[in-house]
Amino acid sequence: MMKYFIAFFALITSSLIFGQVGINTSKPNSKSGLHVSERNDPSSTAAPDRFNGVIIQRYTTAERATIAPGAAENGLTIYNTSTSCYNVWNWNSGTGTGSWTALCGEKQGLVEFIDCNSIKVVGKYVTDKPLSSQTVHIEVPVKVTQLGSYSYTTNTVNGVTFTAQGTFVNLGPQTVNLYPTAITATPAGGVFNYSVTVAPTAAGSSGIICNNVSVGFINRAGATMKIVNVPGTNGSSLVAGTNSSGLVYQWLNGINTIGASNSALSYSGTADIQIVNVSLNSLVALENALEGASGIIVGANDGINAGFANVIKEWNESTGGFVINYADSVSESGLADILKFYVENGNTANAIVNANASSLPQIFGAGQPFLISPGLNIGSDGSNAGQISTSKGTNFINIEARRGGVIDLTRNIVLFGDKFGNATATSAGPKQNFARVLCDVFAYFIKDAPVY
Structure with a gap:
C-alpha cells in the first residue's frame, strides 16, 4: 500500500512542479500538459514499447x-x-x-430518398469485356439536402459489386451512378438481383436498402447490336441502294460492296447487327427502338420536332450510345441544335478532309476499314452544304473555311454538314470517299458501343 501511495504522490508532485504528466513515459514533452507515449523514451527511433491508443468517454x-x-x-x-x-x-x-x-473526416451528405422503384439499371454487364470497359450502371435519383461526401454500394452478386463514391456539391435533385468496381469471380450470364444501400438519408443514418434491382449479364460475342435509323430526305440516310449511305448500310449487314478491309462484325464483336428503321417524329416508335439500341443515325430532315430531338439527346446522355446526324441546312438542323451544334446555310459543294484526320487515330488510323488521310475530297449534295458553328468536338471536314464535319468523342456524337449521299457512289468519286469516312466512323463507334 505504501508503494502505491508513494507512486501516486510522485505523479501528483511532478505535475505540480513541472506542469507535465507522462503516461507510459518518464520523459513527457515539456510543452505538453499530458503526454501519452508509445515508448518510454519518446525520442527513440526504436520499435514502440507498446501498441495501444487512447479511449475517451x-x-x-x-x-x-x-x-x-x-x-x-x-x-x-x-x-x-x-x-x-x-x-x-x-x-x-x-x-x-x-x-x-x-x-470524422469530410462531412457526410444527406439526401431524401424513399422510392426504390425509381432506381434504374442502364445497360448490361458484358462478361467477355474487362471491368474497365463496362458501361452498365445503376442510377439512383436523390434530392440532396446536405452537402458532403457519399458512398453507396450494393451487395456482391455473381461476383460483381457496384459502388458510387463522391461529394455532393449542389443541393437539390440529382442522380448518383453506381458502376461495377470489384470482381470476386468470373461472372456468369443471366439476370441477377442486387440490393442497393442508400445511406445515410435525411430520415436517418441507416438509410434505405432497395432489393431486387435486376442487372443483366450477357456475352457480347453472342449478342445482337441494334442501330436505329431515321431515314433522311432523298435517300440521304441508311437505305438500300448504291448511294454512299446505302453502301455503308450494306457493309453493316455483311455485304461488302464498298470493299472495306474488315467486316462490321469484326469491330462490333457481336453475332449480328440489326438496323431498325423509325419514321421522322414517330415518338413512340423512337422510344421503343432506342430501348436496347447501341446507336442511332438521323438523316437530314426538315421539320424534326423538339420532342423527337430531345428523346435522342436524353438517350445519348443516359446510355452513352452514339449519334450520327446529317444537317444540310438551317431547316434541317433541329437535332443538331439540341445537341449544341449550330448549322447555317452554305454556298459551296466542296468538302475536304482536313489535317485533323491525322490527329484522330481512334477513327482514321490503322486498323479501320479505310485509311483516311487529309486532302480527301468528300462529295456534297448540291451547292448548299451546311456549315457548322460549335465549340464542341473536333472539326475533321472543311467546307471552305468552315466546319463541315465535327466529332465529339466525349459524347459519342458526329455531325456532318451535308447529306453527301444522294448520287450514286462510284469507286473513285467523292461520294464513295464519304462512304469510306462513314464506315470508319461506324467502326470506331460500334467497337465499344454498349450492347443489350
Missing part, C-alpha cells in the same frame, strides 16, 4: 445530450457511438450559445 447522441455543457466546457471532447466520430463542444461567447462539432 463514449456516448450515443441521446446520452451526449444529458451532459448539457456550457461556456466552461468549451473544448470538451467525447466519442459519439451513434455517428462513429469524435465530437467537440464549441462555445460562442458572442451569441452565448454552443454546439457540437463532428470530427
Whole structure:
C-alpha cells in the first residue's frame, strides 16, 4: 500500500512542479500538459514499447445530450457511438450559445430518398469485356439536402459489386451512378438481383436498402447490336441502294460492296447487327427502338420536332450510345441544335478532309476499314452544304473555311454538314470517299458501343 501511495504522490508532485504528466513515459514533452507515449523514451527511433491508443468517454447522441455543457466546457471532447466520430463542444461567447462539432473526416451528405422503384439499371454487364470497359450502371435519383461526401454500394452478386463514391456539391435533385468496381469471380450470364444501400438519408443514418434491382449479364460475342435509323430526305440516310449511305448500310449487314478491309462484325464483336428503321417524329416508335439500341443515325430532315430531338439527346446522355446526324441546312438542323451544334446555310459543294484526320487515330488510323488521310475530297449534295458553328468536338471536314464535319468523342456524337449521299457512289468519286469516312466512323463507334 505504501508503494502505491508513494507512486501516486510522485505523479501528483511532478505535475505540480513541472506542469507535465507522462503516461507510459518518464520523459513527457515539456510543452505538453499530458503526454501519452508509445515508448518510454519518446525520442527513440526504436520499435514502440507498446501498441495501444487512447479511449475517451463514449456516448450515443441521446446520452451526449444529458451532459448539457456550457461556456466552461468549451473544448470538451467525447466519442459519439451513434455517428462513429469524435465530437467537440464549441462555445460562442458572442451569441452565448454552443454546439457540437463532428470530427470524422469530410462531412457526410444527406439526401431524401424513399422510392426504390425509381432506381434504374442502364445497360448490361458484358462478361467477355474487362471491368474497365463496362458501361452498365445503376442510377439512383436523390434530392440532396446536405452537402458532403457519399458512398453507396450494393451487395456482391455473381461476383460483381457496384459502388458510387463522391461529394455532393449542389443541393437539390440529382442522380448518383453506381458502376461495377470489384470482381470476386468470373461472372456468369443471366439476370441477377442486387440490393442497393442508400445511406445515410435525411430520415436517418441507416438509410434505405432497395432489393431486387435486376442487372443483366450477357456475352457480347453472342449478342445482337441494334442501330436505329431515321431515314433522311432523298435517300440521304441508311437505305438500300448504291448511294454512299446505302453502301455503308450494306457493309453493316455483311455485304461488302464498298470493299472495306474488315467486316462490321469484326469491330462490333457481336453475332449480328440489326438496323431498325423509325419514321421522322414517330415518338413512340423512337422510344421503343432506342430501348436496347447501341446507336442511332438521323438523316437530314426538315421539320424534326423538339420532342423527337430531345428523346435522342436524353438517350445519348443516359446510355452513352452514339449519334450520327446529317444537317444540310438551317431547316434541317433541329437535332443538331439540341445537341449544341449550330448549322447555317452554305454556298459551296466542296468538302475536304482536313489535317485533323491525322490527329484522330481512334477513327482514321490503322486498323479501320479505310485509311483516311487529309486532302480527301468528300462529295456534297448540291451547292448548299451546311456549315457548322460549335465549340464542341473536333472539326475533321472543311467546307471552305468552315466546319463541315465535327466529332465529339466525349459524347459519342458526329455531325456532318451535308447529306453527301444522294448520287450514286462510284469507286473513285467523292461520294464513295464519304462512304469510306462513314464506315470508319461506324467502326470506331460500334467497337465499344454498349450492347443489350
